[in-house]
Amino acid sequence: MSPQLTLQTPLQIPPSEIPSYLKQLWSKGPIGNKGANTFCLLIWQPAWLEQELVRTGRIKGPITGTQPQSLIDAARQVILDKDLPHSTPPLDPKITACLKQCQGDISQQDLRGQHIDTSISTLKPRRLITLAPTLRTGQPLETLVAAYCPLSEDSDKSACGDVVVLRGGQNSIDNGLQILPTLLPKDLPSWLWWNGNLDEAQNLFEELATPNRRLIIDTSLGEPANCLSLLDKKVVGDQAINDLNWLRLRSWRESLAEVFDPPHRRESLNTITSLDIDVEGDHPVQGLLLAAWIASRLSWEVMETSLDSGELLKATFKRPDGGIVSLRLIALPVGNPSIHPGQIVGMRMICELEQVKHSALCVILGSKTSECMRLEAGGMASMELIEEMVSNQIDSVEMDVARLLESSRGTTSPLLAAAAPIASKLYSTSHV
């Protein structure tokens, strides 16, 4: 479905007048209702890559903040044109940095914040506030306001909302943040979706991520150490945090759980001796989260970690029965990587009892788009072999965000809360 535009043409009004305008809009406004009683979503939407691609004329506008195929294709073309390694993910900041050096001054309409994806609008958010920093750092703050109604089949007038866009250079946005408290009704849950790299604007992130706010981040975007430390910090601080990188692991978690659903295989979970995880490129976070989830579910204890050449990480765990599990996280350079850095391409789990080798079980899960020959090699001929393909997550980021908005209970998923500290420990102790 195509994204929806707002019901009204956005009005540009001074920041100080926005609260009174919105109050007036919902008291006796043109659409005659009091607005949805749902939630507010605050979005950090820098879209640096899209802005640079538009500026240099590599894609046409308007700027929307979404990731259509044309944007991905243009980014891949930059990788080729600028002789970047072919394994560079298309949303990597290196591409943006390359484009910064290029000539171009094409300006296009900027519709960030006014382009509401259907998956989000059908949840009837009460207010969407988009922070849209521009490339020109000195650009003054523009504030836009509009009402909108979801266009779903069962839409009704009682569930309309509004959008507010704060657009301008980074400094002017920072200055404009003072109106935020007045724009976020206290009686509604509010969310912050950090739709950007976790390495940038960290002060702003902390300012927006107030303790009562539910957070949506993507730990595949940013330095692994930053991403894991932030995730761990928020989990420990008991703040509701949702990670899109974790969400994209769901088909791997589900596929692995399915292998052990039949009761006769359950015992094998107590005899796991090795776990190999292959990830795309050198971003280890998703692989670590998968290993950490398994470790937390099976009560394994981290024993030691190390870094070897060719491996992102090596670790050993102690099982509750004292047995040892070895973990290897391998970086696989791929030529046409997905837009999500560090996506898992395969995993192998071996379960064996020391004394009865012939009863061993080998589970190999492979991504549908990658081969897993490396995992298939290595003396498993005498084992019971289970091989499954795992579907790639091809949902748009907006759909994933909508899924989180819809399913969250206002707290961090207990599974993520249990896995995040283990993932963080694995990474930090191996990178001392």
Added chain:
Amino acid sequence: MPTTNPLRIGLRQERVIAPQCLVIFGASGDLTHRKLVPALFELFLQRRLPSEFALLGCARRQWSDETFRQKMAEALGSKVQENSSSWELFVKGLFYEPVDLQQQEDVLRLAKRLEEIDYLRSTHGNRTFYLSVSPKFYGNGCKALSSAGLLNDPKRSRVVIEKPFGRDYSSAQSLNQLVQSCGQESQIFRIDHYLGKETVQNILVLRFANTIFEPIWNRNFISSIQITAAETVGVEERAGYYETSGALRDMVQNHLTQMLAITAMEPPGHFDPEAIRNEKAKVLQAARLADEAEPWNCCIRGQYTKGGAKKFPLLGYQDESGVTPGSTTETYVAMKLFVENWRWQGVPFYLRTGKRLPKRLSEVVLTFREAPVHLFDSTVGQPSSNQLILRIQPDEGAKFRFEVKAPGSGMKSRPVEMEFSYDQSFGEPSDEGYVRLLADAMLGDPTLFTRSDEVEAAWRIYTPLLELIEDQPWKLPIYPYESRTWGPAASDELLAKDKLLWRRP
């Protein structure tokens, strides 16, 4: 061996129930402590209830909140002891208010109590009213709630009604009119706990998520369908109710007919409550008794007599406490129907249900047409037809029977079975039907609830039988059958006329 798969825990993406107060009328009754509160506690243990949740029990008894909480804890017994800390949290949301729905001042007091609970538990005025009361109070109960303004907001208030919904076509119509005058159809949730069973829902998935079944799911490939719901128990303590209903009203009009609808419906355009209910209603509107003019040709009624082992003798229905002497209430029904539409024209649907049968089971059996030419002899005589058996309960799953080459030098065929078992594949018991249905009602999802036109269409199918039983009962005699046998011989003859046999599970 671990009892649950540790990697499975927490993976199900369940929908989130909005803050709300569930109000159960008839809270001192059997259903509340046997099914409803255990189902709610299960939802709580699965973290599917919001923290802003309250359960308000209502009945005429003068209980306090504390008494209600204590009674429910006693009823749940070991489940509370095993999860004592969770129960401590759950029980804080349990309240009780003595209410007689016939008394206006009681209903007004209820409205006030609900406001207090809204404040106390932040339930935002969202309410689900569950009428677990005698069917004769459904109409007045809805009226009382409506008059007190408790059903004014169609988005925030719902009413759940238990079976039986009416006694026949005309009473169901009147009740529908009455209930619909109190609120919108979208607010009415008519519960049929069979639809809460995973295996019944699985029929939809099996049919519409696989490409191999739907092309052969029709008159060209299927020769007959049997739907069975067998119970081993007798009437037990329910004689008072059962005497007024019998097997036809208690089981066939609702549970078996719903299974028929799901088995025979056309694929909906999309998975949407109204799209599914439209298709179910359409198929029920096309269903007819095989012989409406002379229903005794297509329907057999029976009543169990004494039986059982010498050591454990079983009473006959007539000897059960609470049964009227000389009662002609049927405890067994078997019948033949047709669904007169393009897909099913000419395919007989055989339905049977009974008490005190040898096994407790529910299943749907689809028998496929025979191969046009028998090229191979069978080791067992005639080659058997392919059968797809959908086991609703117990031993939930599905089984497909087909012919393979018998080992040896000849070319004989023999039947084998390919089986899927919920237990062996998933290893965990599925939730009790009420867990699913209560959650759906609170979510406002009516997919698994019957709509007014479905209920009326279901009653209409059996109107010729009900009229006959009312006006000329001798034309539809009650055949006795010994307890723990598969019903009267006349039931076997019903199929023998079509050269068929009931499947002996």
